[in-house]
Amino acid sequence: MNPQQPQSVLFDIFDADSSGTVDVIEFIAGVNTLATGTAEQKAELVFHGIDYDDSGKISKKEFTTYVSKAVNIAKVCIYLTDVLLGLPPPPSSRYSRLS
Numbered sequence: 001m002n003p004q005q006p007q008s009v010l011f012d013i014f015d016a017d018s019s020g021t022v023d024v025i026e027f028i029a030g031v032n033t034l035a036t037g038t039a040e041q042k043a044e045l046v047f048h049g050i051d052y053d054d055s056g057k058i059s060k061k062e063f064t065t066y067v068s069k070a071v072n073i074a075k076v077c078i079y080l081t082d083v084l085l086g087l088p089p090p091p092s093s094r095y096s097r098l099s
């Protein structure tokens with residue numbers, strides 16, 4: 001996996017002992033932080049997810065890459081919600097309105 005990819009960075013965060021694998025305890029701890037952590041813990045996790053090169057700072061490129069991915073995820077969520085609710089896609093698609 002490319003170490004620059006955000007999923008790789010998140011994997012490294014979940015892999016607390018840097019073993020190269022995420023065991024069930026590490027997975028539960030990571031998910032628990034996302035679900036019930038303090039605002040500071042969640043912000044720290046998101047920050048590390050955006051700071052792809054792990055420099056401790058978020059560059060404009062890292063930020064815009066993250067926002068672009070977040071917008072795409074939002075589009076997919078809206079689309080899936082419409083599909084699950086049985087709604088037809090609107091003529092002027094609101095999926096494209098997000099871009």
Ligand SMILES: [Ca+2]
Pocket residue numbers: 051052053054055056057058059062
């Ligand atoms: Ca950085």
